[in-house]
Amino acid sequence: xxxxxxxxxxxxxxxxxxxxxxxxxxxxxxxxxxxxxxxxxxxxxxxxxxxxxxxxxxxxxxxxxxxxxxxxxxxxxxxxxxxxxxxxxxxxxxxxxxxxxxxxxxxxxxxxxxxx
Amino acid sequence: xxxxxxxxxxxxxxxxxxxxxxxxxxxxxxxxxxxxxxxxxxxxxxxxxxxxxxxxxxxxxxxxxxxxxxxxxxxxxxxxxxxxxxxxxxxxxxxxxxxxxxxxxxxxxxxxxxx
Numbered sequence: 336x337x338x339x340x341x342x343x344x345x346x347x348x349x350x351x352x353x354x355x356x357x358x359x360x361x362x363x364x365x366x367x368x369x370x371x372x373x374x375x376x377x378x379x380x381x382x383x384x385x386x387x388x389x390x391x392x393x394x395x396x397x398x399x400x401x402x403x404x405x406x407x408x409x410x411x412x413x414x415x416x417x418x419x420x421x422x423x424x425x426x427x428x429x430x431x432x433x434x435x436x437x438x439x440x441x442x443x444x445x446x447x448x449x450x451x
Numbered sequence: 452x453x454x455x456x457x458x459x460x461x462x463x464x465x466x467x468x469x470x471x472x473x474x475x476x477x478x479x480x481x482x483x484x485x486x487x488x489x490x491x492x493x494x495x496x497x498x499x500x501x502x503x504x505x506x507x508x509x510x511x512x513x514x515x516x517x518x519x520x521x522x523x524x525x526x527x528x529x530x531x532x533x534x535x536x537x538x539x540x541x542x543x544x545x546x547x548x549x550x551x552x553x554x555x556x557x558x559x560x561x562x563x564x565x566x
Contacts, residue, residue: 344491370554380541380557426493428554437501437509439484439555441493 336361339427341442348417349450355402356412356445358427364388367431369410371401374424374444383425386410417449454478457542457558464532464565472527472561474542481547483525484509484555485517487538494541500525501547532565539563 340359348354360369371383386394386401394401402411410429414421424444431438455476464470476483481502486494486509496509500519514536516528525544529536539562543555 339493368554372554372557378539378560378562380543380555380560382554382556385554430554437482437496437499437507439496441486441495443491443493 337442338362338431338440339429339442341427341445343445344443345446345448347448347450348414350419351416353413353415354417354447356414356425356427356447358410358412358442360408360410360427360429362408362429362431364431367429369401369403370428370430371399371410371412372426372428374426375420376423380426384412414447419449419451422447422449455542455544455556455558457540457561459561460559461562462564464529464563466533466565468532469528469530470532471529472540472542472563473524474526474558475524476542476544476556477523478544478546478556479522480544480556481522482545483519484543484545485515485525485527486541486543487511487536488541488560489538497527497540529563532563534565537563537565 367388369386373381384396384399386403398415400413426444427442458473484499485497488494495511498517500506503522518526542558
């Protein structure tokens, strides 16, 4: 079974609007971490936001927020007020366990295009 | 700038040739990783090194070898390149055992084409 599922290969959003990128995960661990990375066309991987499995509040980092629904095993990324520079691939990832760095799984990504 | 440095950025190989991808980090991280990225498949773990002196296979290790030269450096070697190894390769590092908000720091990637 896939550990991380991103069901939206591509998304379009109008500049200044909000957009939600979907991510569901599969784990039986009680302790895990969820991450979102951005990959612009230049190719580097940029860390955006983190949510721990025990965190009760949804994580926020500037215009990024993570909509964490633990019972549904979803960790959607919300980008508010989209900008042209947000056009990129976005990857959801999960680390199982608190210290298991070899159990770090990535989804297949969502390509976001922001239209002017 | 502190971070993870990969070389080369681009490489074209002929089938059967060998090469080594270099990776170095200056963040004093214990664990280092090699991933490959293929279209529609996200990132897949090739090999990792949880700490200096140890290496282990990941999800897709066939056709690759690694060396953890010291705490800073972790190299990936293709002994006999095949077209199926055409991919973008990422090196990453992380502070092992820290837990919490410690994801990976990635290098800028190596785009490898095997013809």
